[in-house]
Amino acid sequence: MQSLIHARGLVKRFGDFTAVDGIDLDVAPGEAFGFLGPNGAGKSSTMRMIGCVSMPSSGELRIFGMDPVRDGVRIRGRLGVCPQLDNLDPDLTVRENLTTYARYFGLSRAEARLRADELLDFAQLRDRAASQVEPLSGGMKRRLTIARAMVGDPALVLLDEPTTGLDPQARHLLWERLFQLRRRGVTLVLTTHYMDEAEQLCDRLVVMDGGRIVAEGSPRSLIAAHCTPEVVELRFAEEGDHAGKLAGVGRAEALPDRVLLYVDDGDDAVAEVHRRGLAPSGVLVRRSTLEDVFLQLTGRTLVE
């Protein structure tokens, strides 16, 4: 099957600064694909190139098999974009935001109205249709932005940090809406620096750091490849070289507030910790997550 996004050796430079440093990508139709990485990793620059609003400095990029430099308008006609910062028209109503945007895609006024009605239901904003955008909550605005991105019935939807700054309820509601889109066969490409979001939403993801792809795979396979199945988090009341006393139990990583122990079986490891005479004030055994993978890959925390 032809890939929707195809990149080889893609580079984006701003003056002396290289934001994206030669990446290869293929996103297949129907996939939910994620870019994971800290701020400044090159995720947004990559997204902007895919959205045809930023020109690649070098390398090859094809969207729907077309060249973004030559066919930008045709590509954008089949894309839905949800930018990192909401760019809704605050003086227009919720419905007008949708109908106005629909007209940019060449829909007739009648089509735009119908489409707006469908999308108001999708975004669960039907009862706010006549409200202005300004007083809406952050979650509502973001849902409206996503609904607006759907206005041209896109085959590919780009979401740049879709849930940054939202409270937990709003995030879960948004994730649920994005699941709906996946079920309809829409291809999703999103950036995030939240591990749980990537695990929830993505079939496949790449971890970016310093403009390069440092790992690629499904969330499970990344965890399997770069981490152990379980992690034990140990907290100690008094300071000291606790990690040093754990040699042989598993790979130990000392963080300022706790020690992480990467092991195959967490309960066995805890028993061994106690056997060695250590008395942690807090013990947590959990499955390893993408965050652990990231720590493994880059040696620092994700959210900066």
Next chain:
Amino acid sequence: MVSAMVAARLSPVRVGAVMGRNVGALRSGPAYWLVVVSGFFEPVLYLLSIGVGVGALVGRLEVGGGRVVDYAAFVAPAMLAVSAMSGALAETTFNFFFKMKYAKTFEAILATPVRPVEIAVGELAWALVRSAVYTGAFLVVMVAMGLTGGWWALAAFPAAMLVALAFGGVGMALSTLMRGWQDFDLLGTGQFALFLFSGTFSPVSDYPAVMEAVVVATPLFHAVELVRGLAIGQVGWGLVGHAGYLVVMAVAGLAFAARRIQRTLCA
């Protein structure tokens, strides 16, 4: 008296701090001070265009008591009064409203020991400084163009400051009543109507009787008459009446504004 009550509670240090914030803003970058300085040019341009340009078509004008002056000398004092007005209004309406509603500057200031009335006085004092710069510079232009004598210019300066005080007080009072930016379109239009019809470009006695009666009730008319009387050296008891109007306006505006600020910000 309200003013006595106000004075008793004012702290010069805190009022100074409110003004100092504006001075800081002035130093923050080229943009704000350029805007402030450029405000001086507007009345000068009007003086050159209407006073001198159209004046060449008009010639000389009778100003009562058998005195005849150049049209430019007739228009110039009016532009001086206008520049005092617009300098004061720019600070007390547009900038004041922005600081109150959007920048939340006052909310931040009120979290300190500064009281609302001190904000009002501080902002008004700042508006007066801006007006003083405009009117002072404009008087220099007038003297240089031979449109007023040196001593009369010195007499006109405090009169112009009284104009600024009166409009500053009322401007601040109006700002507290503004609902949004669309009200500024109305305010701007009202200000422009005053600018056109306060005996600025032609004597009010030319207007139809009804219109003349309306104009005589509005503030810029008194400001123009007061400043013009001094600038062209035509002094009479009438000037005291004009000055009285402006004093009442300043006191009433300031008292109203202080009460409204108290109510809006400390509600």
Next chain:
Amino acid sequence: MGATAAVLERHLVMYRRLWRGSVFSSFVLPVLFLAGIGLGVGGYVGEIGGVGYLAWITPGVLASTAFQTAIGESTYSVMGDFKWVRSYHAMYAAPVRVGEMVAGRLVYILLRVVVAAAVFLGVTALFGALRSPWAPLSLAVVALVGLAAAAPVTAFAATVEHDSYFALLFRFVMIPSALFSGVFFPVEQLPGPARVLACLSPLWHGVELSRAATLGVFPAWPVWAHVACLLVWAAAGTAWAVSAFGRRLRD
């Protein structure tokens, strides 16, 4: 150019919400101006070129209003749509071309200017200031003036980062143009260098053409020359705007 209509529509929908913010300055101010200067000062001026002062400045105020409206409407709102609302970024994520954004915006300004001018023209007809059957042609003139002023200012607004520049634009470009471009007194009275500047301003060409239309007199230069100057401003401004929008949207 399909999306041009969609962009225009967006501005019109916006205007339906925000028209109250400009109704006085668009419709009331010019009439006040005409009354204040034309009637008030006019009584002392007498006639210029065989017509009363009011009739003489009417076409000038008409062109000047178009000029100032076009500039005013092309500043804060253009910058805001880039900087605060980011609606041009939103359009650019949709299949809208940069040229269509600029065209939609300029057509919107043209509509605003022509409607305001038509109302003004109606009022001045009541004052008896229109003396020629060519007077309706002045609407075409103000459309051209509007375009010649709006296009470069739109481009300027798309390049600046701070709104203080607009206050400077108003004070050092717009107001001097409005005061010294032959609206209130003939430019022949200006000293040499100032006269050259006045002749560079699109407003002077608009004033000359508009006066020719309402009074049925010959303009200072041949009609085609005035029109050509306005077209140069409009074309160069539009080209600059398209490139400024493009530079701002893609990197």
